[in-house]
Amino acid sequence: xxxxxxxxxxxxxxxxxxxxxxxxxxxxxxxxxxxxxxxxxxxxxxxxxxxxxxxxxxxxxxxxxxxxxxxxxxxxxxxxxxxxxxxxxxxxxxxxxxxxxxxxxxxxxxxxxxxxxxxxxxxxxxxxxxxxxxxxxxxxxxxxxxxxxxxxxxxxxxxxxxxxxxxxxxxxxxxxxxxxxxxxxxxxxxxxxxxxxxxxxxxxxxxxxxxxxxxxxxxxxxxxxxxx
Amino acid sequence: xxxxxxxxxxxxxxxxxxxxxxxxxxxxxxxxxxxxxxxxxxxxxxxxxxxxxxxxxxxxxxxxxxxxxxxxxxxxxxxxxxxxxxxxxxxxxxxxxxxxxxxxxxxxxxxxxxxxxxxxxxxxxxxxxxxxxxxxxxxxxxxxxxxxxxxxxxxxxxxxxxxxxxxxxxxxxxxxxxxxxxxxxxxxxxxxxxxxxxxxxxxxxxxxxxxxxxxxxxxxxxxxxxxx
DNA sequence: ACACTACTGACAAAAGGTGTCAGTAGTGCT
DNA sequence: AGCACTACTGACACCTTTTGTCAGTAGTGT
Numbered sequence: 001x002x003x004x005x006x007x008x009x010x011x012x013x014x015x016x017x018x019x020x021x022x023x024x025x026x027x028x029x030x031x032x033x034x035x036x037x038x039x040x041x042x043x044x045x046x047x048x049x050x051x052x053x054x055x056x057x058x059x060x061x062x063x064x065x066x067x068x069x070x071x072x073x074x075x076x077x078x079x080x081x082x083x084x085x086x087x088x089x090x091x092x093x094x095x096x097x098x099x100x101x102x103x104x105x106x107x108x109x110x111x112x113x114x115x116x117x118x119x120x121x122x123x124x125x126x127x128x129x130x131x132x133x134x135x136x137x138x139x140x141x142x143x144x145x146x147x148x149x150x151x152x153x154x155x156x157x158x159x160x161x162x163x164x165x166x167x168x169x170x171x172x173x174x175x176x177x178x179x180x181x182x183x184x185x186x187x188x189x190x191x192x193x194x195x196x197x198x199x200x201x202x203x204x205x206x207x208x209x210x211x212x213x214x215x216x217x218x219x220x221x222x223x224x225x226x227x228x
Numbered sequence: 229x230x231x232x233x234x235x236x237x238x239x240x241x242x243x244x245x246x247x248x249x250x251x252x253x254x255x256x257x258x259x260x261x262x263x264x265x266x267x268x269x270x271x272x273x274x275x276x277x278x279x280x281x282x283x284x285x286x287x288x289x290x291x292x293x294x295x296x297x298x299x300x301x302x303x304x305x306x307x308x309x310x311x312x313x314x315x316x317x318x319x320x321x322x323x324x325x326x327x328x329x330x331x332x333x334x335x336x337x338x339x340x341x342x343x344x345x346x347x348x349x350x351x352x353x354x355x356x357x358x359x360x361x362x363x364x365x366x367x368x369x370x371x372x373x374x375x376x377x378x379x380x381x382x383x384x385x386x387x388x389x390x391x392x393x394x395x396x397x398x399x400x401x402x403x404x405x406x407x408x409x410x411x412x413x414x415x416x417x418x419x420x421x422x423x424x425x426x427x428x429x430x431x432x433x434x435x436x437x438x439x440x441x442x443x444x445x446x447x448x449x450x451x452x453x454x455x456x
Numbered sequence: 457a458c459a460c461t462a463c464t465g466a467c468a469a470a471a472g473g474t475g476t477c478a479g480t481a482g483t484g485c486t
Numbered sequence: 487a488g489c490a491c492t493a494c495t496g497a498c499a500c501c502t503t504t505t506g507t508c509a510g511t512a513g514t515g516t
Contacts, residue, residue, distance in 0.1 A: 259475090
């Protein structure tokens with residue numbers, strides 16, 4: 001096995017699982033532990049974000065380049081097109097990420113292909129308003145962290161009990177964003193239009209995936225959903 | 229200079245310019261020509277799409293991995309979101325490319341993050357109709373190849389002379405696609421709604437960039453455009 | 457105190473990379 | 487047809503790097 005291939009393999013091994021010891025890697029690749037240390041040292045020197053801790057093992061920080069991830073020019077066009085739309089549609093954080101992507105791709109493109117793609121996607125049509133974006137950002141955060149949220153719709157009667165939700169997914173339907181959630185009040189799935197949400201509080205409660213209450217379960221029974 | 233770095237450098241050199249000879253590379257990197265041949269052989273063995281022709285030199289097929297192109301998880305989410313929209317909006321080829329991108333990213337993602345992102349973008353709202361997609365694909369091809377085209381709008385009087393256009397750019401406005409072109413009949417820029425194009429023929433004529441007639445020129449004087 | 461692990465240094469043996477040279481074979485130009 | 491240019495291959499001696507072994511240091515968690 002060539003050294004170069006081995007280096008790729010190490011990255012691969014670290015990417016797949018959470019934690020790996022040098023000994024594990026050495027056995028997997030059929031080299032000595034010392035060599036693994038040397039290889040990893042080299043990888044780090046080349047900018048691969050591997051981190052080691054004594055007594056623990058190695059991890060690779062997520063964000064690392066998806067391995068040899070090739071894109072054809074057409075695929076890049078598709079990404080750029082999508083990214084341009086996303087810049088206008090999504091909440092602030094995702095829009096910023098989209099901008100980053102656009103820059104990275106632009107940098108990587110051979111000069112002659114730059115700006116050739118569907119460049120100026122107008123924002124007129126897509127633009128979400130600022131409030132919606134804020135709520136979106138909040139919900140996305142809650143979704144990532146599995147935090148329960150309490151929301152209130154606009155025009156909702158005040159005395160109505162606020163509902164506690166487990167946010168499961170955000171969908172973009174071209175005109176509006178919707179939040180799909182497990183509603184603890186109704187004990188069922190509910191879908192909410194994000195632009196109609198007046199207030200949104202993160203309760204701090206963390207929920208776990210329970211059978212029958214996950215996004216996957218929702219998707220499996222799509223037809224039965226109820227629009228709130 | 230380590231061998232690995234040299235290999236990256238070779239890819240970099242080939243990516244930047246059109247054509248490079250082994251001798252050029254060898255001088256640039258300070259190694260013998262023989263070594264360059266060996267390195268390139270190794271790169272090809274590792275799947276890098278480099279092609280050599282005797283008497284000519286080396287080129288790298290476009291499509292090759294943008295160099296160490298890192299994306300953060302958030303950036304990947306942005307791409308996935310965009311890609312999902314593109315699948316519904318764009319013409320067949322680009323949509324297929326978008327599908328490919330989605331798969332590649334899915335594969336590269338650590339398992340725990342899969343399907344967490346805004347997965348099911350509904351196609352209801354965006355869907356372009358089949359005919360528009362066909363015209364789009366044709367126009368995109370013509371644009372890439374700098375082929376002149378002749379188009380007819382729907383509801384256009386037959387005896388009107390068909391116009392010869394130099395396609396310059398395609399824009400997606402959220403609801404409709406437009407083609408920006410240099411109209412040889414009017415001798416000016418014109419913008420056409422793709423969904424209103426009845427027929428579209430590629431004439432076979434190839435045009436060159438002329439000062440005052442390029443997409444860039446158009447963009448510079450955006451306000452003065454005329455909608456046809 | 458102990459097990460586990462990351463890390464470092466040194467050294468000899470093994471492996472692999474390198475330059476030189478010599479030669480073959482396509483491309484495109486004159 | 488001849489020529490210049492270039493990619494490509496094989497062989498061989500030299501040199502550089504990599505590798506495994508061994509021995510030791512230093513953090514983490516039990």
